[in-house]
Amino acid sequence: MSSKLAFRNVKRSLKDYVIYIVTVVMAFSLIFAFNFVSFSSDILELSDMMTNLKYAIIFVSCIIVFVIAWLINYTMKFMFSKRSKEFGTYMLLGIEKKDINRMFLIENMVLGFFSFFFSFFFGIVLGNIISAIVMQLFEMPYQINLSITLAPVLLSTLYFILIYLFTLFRSSRRMKKMKIHDLLYLEKKNEEKIWKRKKNRNILFIIFVILGILGLYFCDYAFVISNDPRMLSYLGISILLLIISLYGITFTLGDFILAFINKRKKIKYKNDNLFVVKNFEAKSRTIGFTLGTLSLLITLTLVCMNMSFIMKDAFENNIEQQAPYDILVEGMYSDVEESWTGKQDNRKKAWEYIDYIHENYEIDDELYYQILTQHNHQVAKYIKDIGNNGLYDYDTYLKVSDYNKLLEMLGAEPIELSDDEYFVTGDKTVQKYLDEIAQEKADIIINGKRLSLKSTTMENFRLGWSTGNSFLIVVPDSIAKNMQVVTELYVFDTKEETTEKDNSKLEQLGYYEFKDGDAYFAYFPVTVRGYYESSNRTAMTIFSFSLLYVSIIFITVVGTILSIQTLSDSTKNKYQYQLLKKLGVEDRGIYKTIRKQVTCNFLFPAIYPIIISVVTSYSINRLFYAVTSASMNYFTSIIITILIFAIIYGIYYIATYMTFKNNIEE
Amino acid sequence: MQKTLEIKNLKKYYGTKSNITKAVNDLSLEVEEGEFVAIMGASGSGKTTLLNCISTIDEVTSGHIFVDGKDITELREKDLAGFRRENLGFIFQDFNLLDTLTIAENISLALIINKEDVNKVDKKVVDIAEKLGIKDILNKYPYEVSGGQKQRCACARALINTPKLILADEPTGALDSKSSRMLLETMDEMNEKFNATILMVTHDSFSASFCKRVLFLKDGKIFNEIRRGEKSRKEFFNEILDVLTLLGGDVASVK
Numbered sequence: 011m012s013s014k015l016a017f018r019n020v021k022r023s024l025k026d027y028v029i030y031i032v033t034v035v036m037a038f039s040l041i042f043a044f045n046f047v048s049f050s051s052d053i054l055e056l057s058d059m060m061t062n063l064k065y066a067i068i069f070v071s072c073i074i075v076f077v078i079a080w081l082i083n084y085t086m087k088f089m090f091s092k093r094s095k096e097f098g099t100y101m102l103l104g105i106e107k108k109d110i111n112r113m114f115l116i117e118n119m120v121l122g123f124f125s126f127f128f129s130f131f132f133g134i135v136l137g138n139i140i141s142a143i144v145m146q147l148f149e150m151p152y153q154i155n156l157s158i159t160l161a162p163v164l165l166s167t168l169y170f171i172l173i174y175l176f177t178l179f180r181s182s183r184r185m186k187k188m189k190i191h192d193l194l195y196l197e198k199k200n201e202e203k204i205w206k207r208k209k210n211r212n213i214l215f216i217i218f219v220i221l222g223i224l225g226l227y228f229c230d231y232a233f234v235i236s237n238d239p240r241m242l243s244y245l246g247i248s249i250l251l252l253i254i255s256l257y258g259i260t261f262t263l264g265d266f267i268l269a270f271i272n273k274r275k276k277i278k279y280k281n282d283n284l285f286v287v288k289n290f291e292a293k294s295r296t297i298g299f300t301l302g303t304l305s306l307l308i309t310l311t312l313v314c315m316n317m318s319f320i321m322k323d324a325f326e327n328n329i330e331q332q333a334p335y336d337i338l339v340e341g342m343y344s345d346v347e348e349s350w351t352g353k354q355d356n357r358k359k360a361w362e363y364i365d366y367i368h369e370n371y372e373i374d375d376e377l378y379y380q381i382l383t384q385h386n387h388q389v390a391k392y393i394k395d396i397g398n399n400g401l402y403d404y405d406t407y408l409k410v411s412d413y414n415k416l417l418e419m420l421g422a423e424p425i426e427l428s429d430d431e432y433f434v435t436g437d438k439t440v441q442k443y444l445d446e447i448a449q450e451k452a453d454i455i456i457n458g459k460r461l462s463l464k465s466t467t468m469e470n471f472r473l474g475w476s477t478g479n480s481f482l483i484v485v486p487d488s489i490a491k492n493m494q495v496v497t498e499l500y501v502f503d504t505k506e507e508t509t510e511k512d513n514s515k516l517e518q519l520g521y522y523e524f525k526d527g528d529a530y531f532a533y534f535p536v537t538v539r540g541y542y543e544s545s546n547r548t549a550m551t552i553f554s555f556s557l558l559y560v561s562i563i564f565i566t567v568v569g570t571i572l573s574i575q576t577l578s579d580s581t582k583n584k585y586q587y588q589l590l591k592k593l594g595v596e597d598r599g600i601y602k603t604i605r606k607q608v609t610c611n612f613l614f615p616a617i618y619p620i621i622i623s624v625v626t627s628y629s630i631n632r633l634f635y636a637v638t639s640a641s642m643n644y645f646t647s648i649i650i651t652i653l654i655f656a657i658i659y660g661i662y663y664i665a666t667y668m669t670f671k672n673n674i675e676e
Numbered sequence: 677m678q679k680t681l682e683i684k685n686l687k688k689y690y691g692t693k694s695n696i697t698k699a700v701n702d703l704s705l706e707v708e709e710g711e712f713v714a715i716m717g718a719s720g721s722g723k724t725t726l727l728n729c730i731s732t733i734d735e736v737t738s739g740h741i742f743v744d745g746k747d748i749t750e751l752r753e754k755d756l757a758g759f760r761r762e763n764l765g766f767i768f769q770d771f772n773l774l775d776t777l778t779i780a781e782n783i784s785l786a787l788i789i790n791k792e793d794v795n796k797v798d799k800k801v802v803d804i805a806e807k808l809g810i811k812d813i814l815n816k817y818p819y820e821v822s823g824g825q826k827q828r829c830a831c832a833r834a835l836i837n838t839p840k841l842i843l844a845d846e847p848t849g850a851l852d853s854k855s856s857r858m859l860l861e862t863m864d865e866m867n868e869k870f871n872a873t874i875l876m877v878t879h880d881s882f883s884a885s886f887c888k889r890v891l892f893l894k895d896g897k898i899f900n901e902i903r904r905g906e907k908s909r910k911e912f913f914n915e916i917l918d919v920l921t922l923l924g925g926d927v928a929s930v931k
Contacts, residue, residue, distance in 0.1 A: 095772070096774055096775075098772075099772045099773075099774060101757060101760075102731070102733070102760060102766055102772070103760070103761065103766075103785060103786055103789055103833075104757050104758065104759075104760040104761020104762070104764075104786075104789050104790070105757060105761075105789050106754070106757045106758070107754075107757065190732070190733050190756075191728065191733050191734050194733065
């Protein structure tokens, strides 16, 4: 009997369940897609470390299971309240509560399985798109793969079962608590106030704002002292303060605005302000906790997505910084390291090593060059914390011909330098000092000749050039005489792209046994681009994709819940809007009010998170500033993040507004 | 005659300690088998609360309600559904039909729930529909038929199980006067032909005039009671109006 009714209901009320089905399908498509990618053999074969992606995705999925369970529980609660009267009627007719409960559970399970089945197909398509993007990152060809491996299917099924066990349990408890009277009159019941006292709420609002500011300050301070062990405790306090402030502001803002408007009659009685604000205030007081959680999720979404972009840029930039050339051999010889007794021997070995590379690789282009010094501090004196910014605390020079060749190998434009000029190139960490030098236009004297500053740049600088120094002074070839060699380097541009395997081979060859009494090992540090590409791209995939996974799921959850929330309002508000119509408000005016109400609902939980994410991204930037590319700054990354968020959020907003309008018009 | 319904000292209070609403305050009444009783009163007089208590939708604060000799206030929650199924029929102001089922299915639901012989269901539904004049719309959905038809469908559903007591809460509340009249005549017929015991809550004198007895409620207590006896409906209607006028204001305050 109950199963028959359940199936009938599913069939007949499919329209009501659209939101539910779309929610479950989207959530599980995403879960399945990311699991599919992390277990895909194509992806795993990209590099040795790629197995970590699997664990990262599993770890992230554990968090996501909680959020999705909350979402599905919420949707079920919504469906339950929508059909409360129907259930009440069943009970009135004498159907036992446990039978009604069973019927509702069967209905939900049927729909759940149905949606789960569909999400497999969407998941495979989505998974293929994500795989294609990853393969694109690794510059590998991608073939569409429709075969399914068992592991992701089993894992997704496990998540599904866990989520459904939880939600069905919750739902059946909800039903057990319900009395027939509650069911029949649920529609007419007002939501209960969470916060009963009204008096001190304005003061509380201000306190929560102050807590929020403190939280942001601590967060910033934590990144200022990022090397200090106290950093973690500051960050912990900051996160706690921000969470309290997020919830607190959500609870109190409605009343604060109302109090503000009540005192200003001009705003209060202007157009439909009173109607919209009252609605909004009722909302923040009754479902403040849900709204607070939504704000929290939006904050996490924005921070995660922003981090995802920063990480992507940082890892890409790291390849260019550390391994700009296919093979880079350093540490061949040095004048400045006086304690190094075997350096002539080392030089001989090094040339044998270079010969080996010549024999075994097809070379397109190459350069042998030296970093020079006279132990001056003419430029170095401007770099305040020089100890932190490089290996050497004195000026290091590079011949302009070498510099131009290095640039040419990267495909960049060479510079022109006349005989009485010098040029400084550095990375982002010394940017402000370079700006100072550029402003002062200080001359330097080398070998008795005065050189004037041509210009400075951060563009094109590569850490790999100077074995870790953050700046280099480019001087005319004719000047670079009587100088000591800081280090000798050799760069190659090979015809074929290097790989991880080349790295292990060359690294092994770089070792040689140096006999000086006891056995002693030395080696030439060698940087193979293939290895850096592979490891950085792997790390990038793992970090960026896990973070992106979290943020996309969170947006989906937030969008769906807001949409459900607003639409359930639409049925309740129908009478209010009809009343407005009867009081003589035109259709256009009604649409405008609806638009205002929906906009309020969507904007309210997003504004504070946007403020938090912009400020924290400024703080996080303190940590990532040095490792991201010159074109990347915190502002662009957060703007892109907010834009992407706004687009997805906007789709939900528009869909909700349209449905809301239809509901009222019906 | 057998008493179908007997209420003894029923009290139903709402609210908190400091602010008590006595919706039903020490009320006693008896309804005999085959009676058609109306309960009238202004809004807030406790009509619906009383009905909700009898239908086990609400719990009583104190007192006893006997249906066919059985005290329903003593029933445990899990037995309530069975009790309603076997003893009560309901007709509501807003019909309470299930939108996903056709009219025929809505009527048959009461039978199916009571585990009636499957082969007899269809025949019973058609029979009752014929009597209530809704045979033509059996295969339509609730949203496709008029309010009067919906309410007669609810009547059919209430009647099909031959319950001991039919409870009606403002059944004409959402109907126009023509449909109201038709429905009341139907209910009158149900009472006359099938000997159904009906307890109807209404604030409409015209509806009440169809009954055999009218009870007037004020502040949760029975204020007055009149019987139709051999009077014509018109006379009875006027009598009801007279009582209502009295009910409207406190007699003492009109000195």
